[in-house]
Amino acid sequence: MVQNKKIPDSAQPGPEKQILIAAKEVFLEKGFDGARMQEIADKAALNKALLHYYYRSKEKLYRVIVKDIMDQxxxxxxxVFDETGSLSDKITRFFDLYIGFLLDNPLVPQFIIAEIVRKPEMLMEFFSGPMESGVILQLSELIDECVRKGEMRPIPTEEFLMNLISLSVFPIIAKPILMNFLEKDDKEYNELINERKRVTADFFIRAIK
Amino acid sequence: MVQNKKIPDSAQPGPEKQILIAAKEVFLEKGFDGARMQEIADKAALNKALLHYYYRSKEKLYRVIVKDIMDQxxxxxxxVFDETGSLSDKITRFFDLYIGFLLDNPLVPQFIIAEIVRKPEMLMEFFSGPMESGVILQLSELIDECVRKGEMRPIPTEEFLMNLISLSVFPIIAKPILMNFLEKDDKEYNELINERKRVTADFFIRAIK
DNA sequence: AATATATTTAACCGTTTGGTCAAATATACA
DNA sequence: TGTATATTTGACCAAACGGTTAAATATATT
Structure with a gap:
């Protein structure tokens, strides 16, 4: 028998999974350059050589983590733009869900932005997959339909999408700066962002009317 | 004579200035962790030991560069919110100037966002200075006045400012992702951003009406 | 229990990194 | 010109890094 691992599936608990959990924490916080294999090993409470035993190299391990983060x-x-309901409802629901997700996982957008700037070639290969879901075409059709029904004015799909994402993501990734700028502590800032779920939806809906 | 340097002012041309120029390039592109003293020396066409002769350590040199970038x-x-003209004019002018600056210096916001996440303590000390210019208070008063005059609806200053900056900065820092997402090449994307100067101002003005 | 295989460890390796230093060179001043 | 000081260099260093390896240990199968 060539394959005789006790736990061949890395989704199960065990050293492989421990490594992934620790690696995700460290890479999210420090990025590829800043991350240390020793720190990952320490955090997983395992010998450093095990990381190489299971994942060959730092880069290979990084790729696994990146895919995981991207899929998230x-x-x-x-x-939400598929669901039934008025355009306003959809937009309101989008900001509620998306900002909610970002509040729960603030390191995820920070990681992607920081790493895409420093190691573009490493991240880019993971973009083709999730992207091809036809979100843009689909959104385009929705906008056309809403314009026909008089629910909104005509706006280029690119602008619509960019503004949607900008207004959601930027306040999260720039949190350390904006906290300081607006003189809020951590709790106050998170409350501000929570209010933004409603406030920004309102802002957006008015803008496209 | 204790001080007998030929060129004591680092603002003048000479090795000190060469180092600063090269260091800024490398730090902007690679960040603190990714930057190499040797690469800075090579780019400045100088011996590596000179970097330490003039700036003691990598961190000291980094601090000088960070201050420079922050001031920019x-x-x-x-x-622009001080100048005369209607609120719409001010907003239009803001997006025109700010997005224009960002288009000319795309690495600057990318650097700040990426580094604030990785080395917050290093960047934070530079924030107190430029921030205390009372921009928020001043903007607050402008909003109050415009609300009184019926030029806009009441909006929390924090939201006003966040949206202003989000809509300007995010499309620049997320350029690599959004380019791929929207299937644009570099030239097309920059044209898109250029159009955003007008389009986003329009978007914003409608949103606050 | 015996054997084969999978897992884990400590010690080690070559390279790269930021940083140092003594010697060499250029410059200013007497 | 001679001397003091500022500048520049190449050679070097200790530490940290990613990665390897041989030996030790655990596990499953017979």
Missing amino acids: FFPVVFG | FFPVVFG
């Missing part, structure tokens, strides 16, 4: 980030949330 | 980023652009 390119969210089903865009599915 | 916290822009006089906010001054």
Whole structure:
């Protein structure tokens, strides 16, 4: 028997999974350059050589983590534009879900932005997959339909999408700066963002009317 | 004579200035962790030991560069809200100037966001200075006045400011992702952003009406 | 229990990194 | 010109890094 691992599936608990959990924490916080294999090993309470035994190299391990993070980030949330309801309802629901997700996982967008700038070639290969779901075409059709029904003015799909994402994501990734700028502590800032779920939806809906 | 340097002022051309130029390039592109002293030396066409002769350590040099970048980023652009003209004019002018600056210096916001996440303590000390210019108070008064005159609906200053910055900055820092997502090449994307100067101002003005 | 295989460890390796230093060179001043 | 000081260099260093390996240990199968 060549394959005789006790736990061949890395989704099960065990050293492989421990490594993934620790690696995700460290890579999210420090990025590829800042992450240390020793720190990952320490956090997983395992010998450093095990990381190489299971994942060959730092880069290979990084790729596994990146895929995991990407699958998390390119969210089903865009599915809200499929659901029934008025355009306003959809937009309100989008901001509620998306900002909610970002509040729960603030390191995820920070990681993607920081790493895409520093190691673009490493991240880019993971973009083709989730992207091809036809979100843009689908959104385009929705906008056309709403314009016909007089629910909104005509707006280029690119602008619509960019503004949607900008207004959701930026306040999260720039949190350390904006906290300081607006003189809020952590709790106050999170409350501000929570209010933004409603406030920004309102802002957006008025803008496209 | 204790001080006998030929060129004591680092603002003048010479090795000190060469180092600063090269260091800024490398730090902007690679960040603190990714930057190599040797690469800075090579780019400046100088011996590596000179970097330490003039700036002691990597961290000291980094601090000088960060201050330089910060002074660039916290822009006089906010001054547009002081100028005469209608609120719409001010907002239009803001997006025109700010997005224009960001298009000319895309690495600057990318650097700040990426580094604030990775090395918050290093960047934070530079924020107190430029921030205390009372921009928020000033903007608050402007909003109050415009609400009184019926030029806009009441909006919390924090939201007003966050949206202003989010809509300007995010499309720049997320450029690599959004380019791929919207299937644009570099030239097309920059044209898109250029159009955003007008389009986003329009979007914003409608939203606050 | 015996054997084969999978897992884990400690010690080690080559390279790269930020940083140092003594010697060499250029410059200013007497 | 001679001398003091500022500048520049190449050679070097200790530490940290990712990665390897041989030996030790655990596990499953017969």
